[in-house]
Structure formats: C-alpha cells, structure tokens
Amino acid sequence: MASVYFDPAVGGDGSTVTDDSNPTTGLANGGHRARFVPALAQMIGVGNFVLTKAGDAAADAADAQAWATQLGTPVSGGEYSAKYHAQAAAGSASSASGYATTSQAWAVQTGTPVSGGEYSAKYHAQSSASSATLASSWAVQLGTPVSGGEYSAKYHAQAAASSAAAAASSAGSLVMPTITAADAGRGLKVNGAGNGWALDLRVLYVSYDNRADLRSMSPSAGDMALVDGLGLFRYLSGADEGPDDDETAFATAGGYWLLDCPSWDVVDAYTLAAEDYQEARLASAETRLTAAESFTAKMFRATSAQSAFSLAVNSNTTFNVTVTGAAVGASVIATPPSDPTRNTITVYARVSSANTVTVYVGNANSTLTGGFDAGDWQITVINK
Numbered sequence: 001m002a003s004v005y006f007d008p009a010v011g012g013d014g015s016t017v018t019d020d021s022n023p024t025t026g027l028a029n030g031g032h033r034a035r036f037v038p039a040l041a042q043m044i045g046v047g048n049f050v051l052t053k054a055g056d057a058a059a060d061a062a063d064a065q066a067w068a069t070q071l072g073t074p075v076s077g078g079e080y081s082a083k084y085h086a087q088a089a090a091g092s093a094s095s096a097s098g099y100a101t102t103s104q105a106w107a108v109q110t111g112t113p114v115s116g117g118e119y120s121a122k123y124h125a126q127s128s129a130s131s132a133t134l135a136s137s138w139a140v141q142l143g144t145p146v147s148g149g150e151y152s153a154k155y156h157a158q159a160a161a162s163s164a165a166a167a168a169s170s171a172g173s174l175v176m177p178t179i180t181a182a183d184a185g186r187g188l189k190v191n192g193a194g195n196g197w198a199l200d201l202r203v204l205y206v207s208y209d210n211r212a213d214l215r216s217m218s219p220s221a222g223d224m225a226l227v228d229g230l231g232l233f234r235y236l237s238g239a240d241e242g243p244d245d246d247e248t249a250f251a252t253a254g255g256y257w258l259l260d261c262p263s264w265d266v267v268d269a270y271t272l273a274a275e276d277y278q279e280a281r282l283a284s285a286e287t288r289l290t291a292a293e294s295f296t297a298k299m300f301r302a303t304s305a306q307s308a309f310s311l312a313v314n315s316n317t318t319f320n321v322t323v324t325g326a327a328v329g330a331s332v333i334a335t336p337p338s339d340p341t342r343n344t345i346t347v348y349a350r351v352s353s354a355n356t357v358t359v360y361v362g363n364a365n366s367t368l369t370g371g372f373d374a375g376d377w378q379i380t381v382i383n384k
Contacts, residue, residue: 002163004156006042010138011049013042019163027163039160046153050138057131064124068107082106082121192305192374201303201378214250214257221255222335222378231262234378238339260380261299264288298383300325302357306337309361309371311345316362326351326381333382334359337375345370349379357381 002019006012017039021029027036063075070081080088086103102114109120119127134146141152175196177188183199191198201222206213208229219225221237230247237255244251247266248259259266304321311317326332334349334357344365352358357379363370 002159004039004159004163006039006046006156007150010150011046011052013045015042017160017163032163036160043153043157043160046156047139050135050153053138054132054135057128057135060124060131061128064121064128067124068121189303192307201376211246211250215244215252217252218254219252219257221337222376224260225257227263229263229265230259231266232260233257234260234335236335261296298330300381300383302379304359304377304379306372306374306377308374310369311361311363311371312369313363313366316360318358318360320352321357321359321377321379322355323351323357323379323381324355325383326355326357327383328352328354330381330383332357333378333380335378335380336372337377338373340370340372342368342370344368345372351381 003025004017006015006017008014015038016025017027017035018025019028020026021031023031025031025035066075067081069083071084071087075081082103085106105114106120108122110123110126114120137146138152140154142155142158145151175191175193177197177199179199186202187200188197189200190196199220201220201224204217204219204223204225206225206227208227211227211230214225214227214233219235219237221235223235225233225235227233233250235252235255235257239256239258243249244256248262250257300323302321302323304319306319309317328351330351332349332351334347336347340347342363342365344363346362346364347359349357349359359377359379361371
C-alpha cells in the first residue's frame with residue numbers, strides 16, 4: 001500500500017491519502033471522488049509553503065546585501081552596514097586598523113558570530129543560497145527524500161496522479177450484466193466472483209384477463225408470476241408438463257409456467273359444494289382467508305449460487321443453504337439451475353437443522369459422470 005502524508009511542518013493539514021480502499025483515506029473503490037481534489041489542494045498548500053520559504057530566503061539575501069553595502073541610514077535597530085563601518089573606519093586615522101578588521105569580519109567571517117551573536121554578510125549570503133537550494137529541493141526533487149525521509153511536492157503530486165489513475169482503472173473493471181428490454185422487472189445481485197453484478201430472478205404481476213401473456217414471454221428458469229385469481233406460478237425451462245389448461249399450466253416456446261401455490265379462488269372452485277351450503281361457506285370465508293394467509297406465512301425462499309456439479313459414477317455430494325425461518329420437518333422444494341446432464345441424477349432436500357436446508361445430489365449411473373450446470377438453486381420451504 002502507498003500513502004501520502006501532508007505534513008503540517010511543510011504546509012500540509014496533517015491528512016493522509018492512500019491508494020487502497022480504506023473508507024477514511026483510500027482513493028480506490030470510488031474514494032478518489034471525495035479525496036483526489038482535497039489532495040490536490042494539499043499539494044498546492046505545500047507548494048505555497050515552499051514559495052513562502054523561498055521568499056524568506058530572498059528577504060534574507062536582501063538583508064545580507066543591506067548589511068554589506070547600505071549607506072546613509074541604519075540597516076536595522078540603529079545598526080549600520082559593513083560598508084558604512086568600513087568608510088567610517090577609513091575616515092578615522094587613529095582607529096583605522098581596528099575598523100578595517102571589524103569591517104572585514106562583518107563582511108566575510110563565517111563559522112562564528114562577529115559580535116553579540118550576529119553573523120557576517122557572507123554568512124547570511126551563504127545561508128540565503130542554502131535556503132534557496134533547499135526550497136528548490138522541496139519543490140521538485142524526485143528519487144530520494146529531501147530531508148528526514150520526506151519527499152518533495154512534485155514527488156507527491158506524481159504519486160497522487162498515479163493513485164487516481166489506478167482508482168479509475170479499478171472502477172472500470174467492475175463486471176456489469178448485459179440488460180435488454182426482456183429483463184424488465186429483474187433486480188441486481190452480487191455475482192459469484194464478487195466483482196460485480198448479475199441479474200436476479202423476478203416476480204411478475206399479471207391480471208387474470210391478461211394471463212395469456214404468459215405464453216409469449218421469454219422468462220428465466222425459476223422466475224415467478226402472480227396471476228390474479230389463479231395463484232403463484234413458477235417457470236420451468238425446458239419442461240414438457242402439458243397440457244396447457246389455462247388454469248394450472250401455461251406453455252411457452254421454451255418451457256412451462258406451472259401453478260406452485262393456488263389462490264383461494266382456485267381452491268374454492270375445486271371444492272365448490274352444493275348451493276345449499278353456499279351460505280355457510282360464505283360465512284366461513286374470513287376464516288379460510290386467515291388460514292390461507294397463515295399458509296403463505298409458512299413459506300420461505302432462498303437462492304444459492306453453486307458451481308457446476310460433475311459427479312463420478314455411483315457418487316453423491318451435498319451443500320447447505322441458509323433459509324431463515326425454515327423448521328426441521330418442513331417440506332422442501334429444491335429447483336436446480338438447469339436440467340441434469342444424465343437421467344440418473346437425483347436431487348432431494350430437507351431441513352437438516354433450524355434455518356438450514358441440506359441439498360443432496362447423486363449420480364446413480366455406474367459408467368458415466370453427470371450433474372448440473374453452475375447457477376442459482378432456488379430453495380422453497382413450507383413449514384408444517
């Protein structure tokens with residue numbers, strides 16, 4: 001992981017930017033949208049800090065020149081320049097030698113102060129040159145740290161640009177499904193690889209008068225349709241369950257819609273009693289509706305993405321699916337994502353423990369391997 005720390009000592013605000021997906025500092029997974037521009041602002045702040053230091057260095061150089069050559073007025077605090085003192089020394093014959101020595105010290109002495117902790121003009125000039133060089137290093141030096149393990153503003157700017165490019169590349173690599181008009185009503189779910197999205201199954205709502213529309217659709221295996229007055233249908237791709245009776249089965253070009261859970265209207269029609277009992281049956285309609293709602297409340301469903309099964313001869317395997325609400329002893333329907341590759345492939349499922357369904361897949365063929373394609377298994381549990 002690479003990171004940039006904007007040190008307050010060089011004009012930063014103490015923040016850190018990293019090239020990972022850290023939710024506080026990272027540029028990856030969309031973090032660059034919130035942190036890339038502030039990072040640029042910090043680099044500008046560091047550059048301004050360096051510019052200020054360069055200005056200070058220039059001011060020091062000007063001060064050094066004033067201390068060396070300024071005449072007529074004191075340089076600072078009533079003190080005069082080296083040239084002033086040199087001229088004054090030349091004007092005084094009795095102290096010419098002393099003034100000359102002092103003037104030379106104020107002009108060129110390095111290593112120690114000339115007097116009262118103050119340094120010569122040459123010392124200040126050298127310090128100014130060193131400060132200017134250091135300012136340039138803090139601005140543009142690459143390859144090695146400038147000082148104390150810290151790098152220049154240009155180094156951090158290039159690192160931030162590289163991190164932003166990597167973040168953009170990562171965002172562009174997410175897998176997205178191809179969506180067509182036929183996918184209307186489907187939701188999205190995380191794909192099996194965990195690096196993008198895939199289309200989920202859908203539940204269609206169809207009026208009784210438009211039930212014939214089911215025959216012209218192109219659904220996916222496991223899709224469901226709630227038809228007013230008939231009930232809940234599930235689509236079986238490749239099934240040939242005939243006949244198409246317009247009530248419990250609707251044929252399409254590639255499979256069948258089959259009635260999984262009938263509505264109360266259908267149940268009522270199948271159990272219609274003689275007219276003498278209609279009044280009593282109407283009186284108990286509310287009770288039956290409550291019972292139907294109770295039955296619906298006992299149904300639980302989950303989807304489990306599984307890799308392809310290729311079972312050796314006379315072998316079997318199992319996998320578990322979490323179905324919240326499933327109770328031991330409940331009825332279980334396990335719908336695979338495809339037809340089996342052999343007619344000797346068997347599937348059954350049961351609630352092995354609370355909230356857990358175990359699916360058993362076997363190959364009873366004694367000479368050939370077989371199984372199912374990879375995809376989503378649909379698990380439906382009906383509690384007692």
